[in-house]
Amino acid sequence: MTTDPTQPLLSVRNLVTQVATPAGARSVIRDLSFDLDRGKTLCIAGESGSGKSMTALSLMQLLPKPMARVASGQAIFKGRDLFSLGEEEMRAVRGREIGMIFQEPMTSLNPVLTVGRQLVEAITAHRPMGQAAALAEARRLLEQVQIPDPARRLGQYPHELSGGMRQRVMIAIALSQGPDILIADEPTTALDVTVQAQILSLIRMLQAEKGTSVIMITHDMGVVAEMADHVLVMKDGQAVEHGDTVPLFREPKAAYTRMLLDAVPKLGEMTGTDRPKRGRAETEAAGTAPVRQPILEVRDLTVRFDIRGGILQRPVARVHAVEGLSFDLYPGETLSLVGESGCGKSTTGKALMNLVPWTGSVRVAGRETQGLSRQAMKAVLRDVQMVFQDPYASLDPRYRVGDLVAEPLLIHGIASGSELKDRVEYLFRRVGLSPDQARRYPHEFSGGQRQRISIARALSLSPKIIIADESVSALDVSIQAQVLDLLQDIQNETGISYIFISHDMAVVEQISHRVAVMYMGQFVETGTRRQIFENPQHAYTQALLSAVPVPDPTRDRRAYDPSAREIRSPIRPLDFTPKPAAFQNVGGGHFVAR
Amino acid sequence: MISYIARRLLQSLLILVGISVVTFALLYLLPADPARQIAGRSATAETVANIREQLGLNLPFYQQYLRYAAGLVQGDFGRSYLQKTEVSELIASRLPASLLLMAGAITCELLLGITMGLVAALRRGKPADHILMLVSFVGVSAPQFVVGIMILYVFAVTLGWFPIGGYGTFAHLVLPSLTLGILGAGWYARMMRSSMIDVLRQDFIRTAHSKGISGRAVIWRHALPNAILPVIAMIGIDIGLFMSGIVVVESVFGWPGIGQLAWQAIQRVDIPIIMGVTLVSALAIVIGNFIADMVTPFIDPRIKLR
Numbered sequence: 001m002t003t004d005p006t007q008p009l010l011s012v013r014n015l016v017t018q019v020a021t022p023a024g025a026r027s028v029i030r031d032l033s034f035d036l037d038r039g040k041t042l043c044i045a046g047e048s049g050s051g052k053s054m055t056a057l058s059l060m061q062l063l064p065k066p067m068a069r070v071a072s073g074q075a076i077f078k079g080r081d082l083f084s085l086g087e088e089e090m091r092a093v094r095g096r097e098i099g100m101i102f103q104e105p106m107t108s109l110n111p112v113l114t115v116g117r118q119l120v121e122a123i124t125a126h127r128p129m130g131q132a133a134a135l136a137e138a139r140r141l142l143e144q145v146q147i148p149d150p151a152r153r154l155g156q157y158p159h160e161l162s163g164g165m166r167q168r169v170m171i172a173i174a175l176s177q178g179p180d181i182l183i184a185d186e187p188t189t190a191l192d193v194t195v196q197a198q199i200l201s202l203i204r205m206l207q208a209e210k211g212t213s214v215i216m217i218t219h220d221m222g223v224v225a226e227m228a229d230h231v232l233v234m235k236d237g238q239a240v241e242h243g244d245t246v247p248l249f250r251e252p253k254a255a256y257t258r259m260l261l262d263a264v265p266k267l268g269e270m271t272g273t274d275r276p277k278r279g280r281a282e283t284e285a286a287g288t289a290p291v292r293q294p295i296l297e298v299r300d301l302t303v304r305f306d307i308r309g310g311i312l313q314r315p316v317a318r319v320h321a322v323e324g325l326s327f328d329l330y331p332g333e334t335l336s337l338v339g340e341s342g343c344g345k346s347t348t349g350k351a352l353m354n355l356v357p358w359t360g361s362v363r364v365a366g367r368e369t370q371g372l373s374r375q376a377m378k379a380v381l382r383d384v385q386m387v388f389q390d391p392y393a394s395l396d397p398r399y400r401v402g403d404l405v406a407e408p409l410l411i412h413g414i415a416s417g418s419e420l421k422d423r424v425e426y427l428f429r430r431v432g433l434s435p436d437q438a439r440r441y442p443h444e445f446s447g448g449q450r451q452r453i454s455i456a457r458a459l460s461l462s463p464k465i466i467i468a469d470e471s472v473s474a475l476d477v478s479i480q481a482q483v484l485d486l487l488q489d490i491q492n493e494t495g496i497s498y499i500f501i502s503h504d505m506a507v508v509e510q511i512s513h514r515v516a517v518m519y520m521g522q523f524v525e526t527g528t529r530r531q532i533f534e535n536p537q538h539a540y541t542q543a544l545l546s547a548v549p550v551p552d553p554t555r556d557r558r559a560y561d562p563s564a565r566e567i568r569s570p571i572r573p574l575d576f577t578p579k580p581a582a583f584q585n586v587g588g589g590h591f592v593a594r
Numbered sequence: 595m596i597s598y599i600a601r602r603l604l605q606s607l608l609i610l611v612g613i614s615v616v617t618f619a620l621l622y623l624l625p626a627d628p629a630r631q632i633a634g635r636s637a638t639a640e641t642v643a644n645i646r647e648q649l650g651l652n653l654p655f656y657q658q659y660l661r662y663a664a665g666l667v668q669g670d671f672g673r674s675y676l677q678k679t680e681v682s683e684l685i686a687s688r689l690p691a692s693l694l695l696m697a698g699a700i701t702c703e704l705l706l707g708i709t710m711g712l713v714a715a716l717r718r719g720k721p722a723d724h725i726l727m728l729v730s731f732v733g734v735s736a737p738q739f740v741v742g743i744m745i746l747y748v749f750a751v752t753l754g755w756f757p758i759g760g761y762g763t764f765a766h767l768v769l770p771s772l773t774l775g776i777l778g779a780g781w782y783a784r785m786m787r788s789s790m791i792d793v794l795r796q797d798f799i800r801t802a803h804s805k806g807i808s809g810r811a812v813i814w815r816h817a818l819p820n821a822i823l824p825v826i827a828m829i830g831i832d833i834g835l836f837m838s839g840i841v842v843v844e845s846v847f848g849w850p851g852i853g854q855l856a857w858q859a860i861q862r863v864d865i866p867i868i869m870g871v872t873l874v875s876a877l878a879i880v881i882g883n884f885i886a887d888m889v890t891p892f893i894d895p896r897i898k899l900r
Contacts, residue, residue, distance in 0.1 A: 062803055064795075087809070095806030102804075107797040111896055112819050121815070122805040157895040173805065309597070 008035035009180060009213050010059075015073035015083075017051070017058045017237075020066070027071070028054050029237045036181065041207065041214040043228035043245075045221065045260070047476035048447075051237035052217045056183045058083075059215075060100055061090045077181075096126045099174030103186035105166035109158040115142075115169055116154030122176040141172040145202060146560075163341075164195035168202070175206060182207070185217045192340035193503065197547035200226055201560040219476065221264045222506075222549030225249060226557060233257045245553045263477040265484075265506035267548045271534055276334060277510045278488040293366075294328035295464050295497050296352075296384075300360035301325040303347050303521075307571065320570045321347040322358070323521040323578050329465065332495040336508040338544070339518035342570065345501045348518075349467045352499070353386055365464060382412055385458035389470035391450035395442040401453050402428075402438025408460045427456040431486060448479035455486065462494070469501045484511055505548045509533050517541045520570050522581045527590035537592040602887060606880045613876040614666060618659050621865050628865060632675045671873070672866035674859075681870040685852055689874070691761060692851030695844070696836050698771030700829065703778035708825065710779065711786025712818070718791060726783065733780030738839050742773040742846040759848035770847040774839050778832050782825055790821040823894050830879075830886030837875040 017029040029051045036042050044052045057063045058070050059082060075082040082093065094100075102108040110118060119138035123129065129137070135154065142150035145168040158166055167187060174182055184203065188196035200223065207214055216227050224231055224245070231248050233241040233256065241254040252258045270277065303322040306315035322344040329335050337345040351358040354369060354377050362369045364380050372380065385408075388394040395404055406424050409415045415423050425435035431452040442450060451471060458466050468487065472480045488511060490496060502508050508515060508529075515532040517525045517540065525538040536542045572578075583591040629645040630637075646652055650661055665672060671681035707730075714726040733741075749769055750758045756769050793799065794817055802816045803809075840853035848854075852871050859867035891897045 060804060062800055091806050091808065093806070094804055100801075100804040102797055102801060104797050108801045110798040110802065110816050110820070112823075112894060113815070121802075121807060121811075125806045159896050170801070173801070177806070313601075 009038045009077065010036040011074075011076040012055075012059070013074045013076070015055070015058060015075070016071040017054050017063065017068060018071045019068045025071070027237060028068070029058065032073070032234075032237070032239055034232050034239065034242055036213050036215060037229070038213055039207070039211045040229040041216055041227050042230045042232060043216045043218060043224040044232045044234060045218055045224050046234035046240075047219055047260070047478065049236070050234040052219075052234050053185050054237075055234070056100070056185050056215065056217055059183065060094060060098060061085070061087075062094075062100075092126065095122060095179065096177045097179050098181045098183060099177065099179035101167070101170045101174045101182070101184040101187045103189050105163045105170060105190060108170055109166055111158055113157075114154065115156055115158065115161070119154070119169070119173055119176060122173045126177060137176075138172075141176055142169070144175075144206065145169070145172045147172075162195075163191055164199065167191060167195075167199055171199070171203065171206070175210070175212070178210070179212065181213045181215065183215045183217070186219070187216070188223065189219070193505070194340065194543055194547040196223075196549070197558065198561070200549070201558050203227070204557065205560045220549060221261060221477075221551040225551045225553040225555070226549045228553070233260065249551065249553050259478060261551065263481040264551050265477075265481070265504075265510050266551055267506040267509060267545065268533070268550075269506075270509050270529070272530075274528075274530060276488060276512060276529070278485060278492065292330050295331050295365055296329035296499075297363040298328070298352070298360070299326045299362075301348065301351055301358060301362060302360050303344070303351050303356055303358045315574060317571050318574055318576065320521050320572055320576070320578055322351060324360075324580055325523060327516060327523075327526065329497050329499065331464070331497055332491060333513045334491065334498040334500050334511055336500040336502060336512040336515045337518055338502055338505060338508050338515060340503060340544075343518040344521035344570070345518050346469050347521075349386065349469045349499060349501050352467060353381070353384060378412070382461045383464045384467065385461060385463040385465070386467045386469065387451070387454050387458050387471040389473055391447045391454060391474060394454055395450055397442050399441070400439050401442055401445070404442075405438070405453065405456045405460055408457060412461060414461065423460065427460055430459065430490070431456045432482075446479075448475055448483060451475060451479075451483055452486065455483075455490075459490065463496065465497045465499065467499045467501070470503070471500075472507060473502065473504065480507070487511065505533075505545055517544065522578075522593065523583075523591075524581075524593045525591065526583075528588070531588065531590040535590070537586055537590070599888070602884060606884055609880055610873075610876060611663075614663060614873060615659065617869050617872045618662055619655075621869060622655060622658070624865070628675060631863070666873070671870035674864050674867050676862055676864050677867075681866045684855060684867060685870055685874055688850060688852045688855050691849060692840055692844070692853060694767065695770055695774060695840065695849060695851055696833070698767050699774035699778070699836060699839075700832075702771050702775030703782055703832075704825075704829075706775065706779035707782025708786050708822065710783035712790060712821075714783065714787040715790035715794065715821075716813070723787075727787070730780040730783035733776040734784070735780075736776075738773060738777060738842045739846055741776055742770075742843055745769055745773050746846065759846075761848075761850050770843050770849050773846070774836060774843045777839060778835065782828070785828065786821060786825055789824050790817060793817050793821045796820070819893065823890070826893060827886055827890060830883035833878050833882030837878060 012035075013033045015029055015032040016027055018025040019028050032055060034042065044055060046052045054063070054068070059075055061070070061082070063069060070083050073083060077097070082090070085093065109115070116135060116138055119141060120131070120134040123134050123137050138154055139150050142153055147153055147165055147168050153161070153165075158169075161169065182203075187203070188199050191199060203214065204227065206212070214227070216223070218224060228245040231241070231243060231245050232239055233254065235256050241248060241252065241257045248257065249261065252261055301322055302324055305319040305321060307317040307319065308314065309316040325348060327335065337348060339345050347356060350356045352362060354372065360370070364383050367380060369377065369380050395401070402424050405427055406420055409420055409423060424438060428435045428438055433449065433452055433456070442453070445453065454471070472483050475483060484507065487498065491498065498511075500508065500511055512529045514526070514528050516523050517532065517538065519540050525532060525536065525541045532541060533545070536545055581593045584594055586592055629642045629649060629651060632645055633642045650658055662672070669682055671685065673679070674681055674684065677684065710726045710730060714723045717723045746758060746769060749755050756765050760766050799812060799816055802812045840851060841857050842853070843849065844851045844853035845857050852874060855867060856871040858864075859871070
């Protein structure tokens, strides 16, 4: 192939992709043009619905048929227009010349085929090869993506691997045929932050080795800064800004890019301030006001699940989900529980709501909740409410949203008739929605609006505590910033306390008074926000903080760290007695596990 | 694995005991008096009382049941009052024919159902899809005696391809199997179609395409094995449906199986036969479910028997 190395490897010109709707064809990508240079990384950034994933699927001609199609435009790659290729010719391009990694490692691999078979299938897709040679190649590929114990993995099924390992397998599949271009569609969004850091640096390492060009699709400006040579910012199917990474971060030209960069919570942004971003002086962190009664006292909270087996279904092993947590929550305070998946943070939230069996002691406003009947717990639940992660799944689609917000008031017999109506209207206004939207159904609202509705519902009983379990994780950054502001404004106004459960260190830094870092069901470090973020003592806290991608392209990119490990399993034999965590006070209420 | 099998066997046994209690209780409560039946119309009250005594019909319910259950364990299903034969012998002589019919019907419904569902899913929204779904709808909703008589009329009477009824050769087997299988085929076609459409939407199908393998390989290697899982799980439950269908189909085609036996017994209120056939059907359903549960882990590696 005699191509000029200074020419772009891939040139997309005037791409229009349409989706069929009952009202006729709607363009989800409009007049999009960009170039991809040899050996470089182009990041396509944007919020949900911007058309960034559709762009990738258009290039691969993998758009969901028959609803979506490329209506016009060109994609010149090695002297051919990809959009003019027939299915058979395109098949020769897929895998061999353009490889692709998808977002969801949990569902992107076939559950009934072994990892080895799926790899071999990719290896032999365009290269006839004997089974033994293909298996050897598969093993080499797994070694290349740094999977521990590659020979054994070949015979395993996807469900036997962790999310991070499955994404490594996906990378191995995508690179198996030595493609010129690797398209990675949100490859790390579903992964924990430490695993994300490993996968990103792995992609960079392999790219440098093979000279592959990468198109990386992401909503995370931190990932963009970490990976991109060039950036294409998209909104509503159009390019908003296209340019080199460093100037684009330094001086964004388009208002939308600026907004996007401003909305991103930046880790370290809050250094030197005592209060949360919008916190008021009165709602000082705990410890500064000496004689306050905690609203929530938790002692030795433990949640263990038995794994049953055998003829009589007796317990054979035990999951130590939460192990001996003790903490207090003060009025008007936000305590964040941070950690990676499986660390027990969500289980802690559920235990506080009596949704899972637990042992220990939990006192809400002085009332012990251990062993309370459902009826007696109802009174406590007036004070403790929860806002869940997924705004799409946590609202009953058959109810009008007004009824959903009114329901807790009816259940607790607090309001009825016109009083109820007034209260619901007030709540809708409070969360920034219009009261006449109350008669609509959940599907008519966007994710951010639905989360506002969930907050309105949680607020309806005027609780003293709200447990927010990853409540902003599913939202786009601009919406996320608004919901975080809303939560803080409500706190300033009502003195409500939050238990804020999150994996996102940057968000936690903005909203918290105090932070507890969890690992394997236990706290490893607790303290005020400043203590944790400005002076992390525990190795895990430090690893967590350093793994967060920072939206600053001038920072040094991290090299691949082969020693980084996966999160361990909290499943233990029955006779296992956990060692109670011993904490060392490093000053000012900052505790570190030894 | 072994402990799982042991537990499932124990459960199956309990289910069978439960069914035997229920069937026995139902027939105990039935107004028909077995002693009167055996003795005949002209018998004196004294003879009837004697027979009652012999059969133990004067004993309390639980004792009668225990006698019955003790017999069952030894393979004794009681004696037919009217045919004057052991029920176990009657059932044993009829069972092979019914099992053969069932095997034929399962083959029919799997072949027809899976193919129809697969084609409909791949041609979704096209005329082929609409026609196949209409056919499956008819198959599901038409009563079996109507379907049976129509099939008989078309293929046996008009076209003369197959014998009208009877038992013995492969040709005899085709029409009854088809009739019995059409109901299940309709269900399977609908299930297979929706399951296939579901699977084709999955992320791993997109992954498979992104490797550049052929569309046929994607369907055969990736979509089909996943789409077929819910259908396999259904086969066990299906055997229960067969049992009710068998009574109708065997009568229409003169097939000498336990369905026909049951039908004759019901007409003559021959209670021991009815009880025996009910128990054998229950056993078939239990075994069917057991087999379906045992097979699933071999096709779906995510399921582990514990």
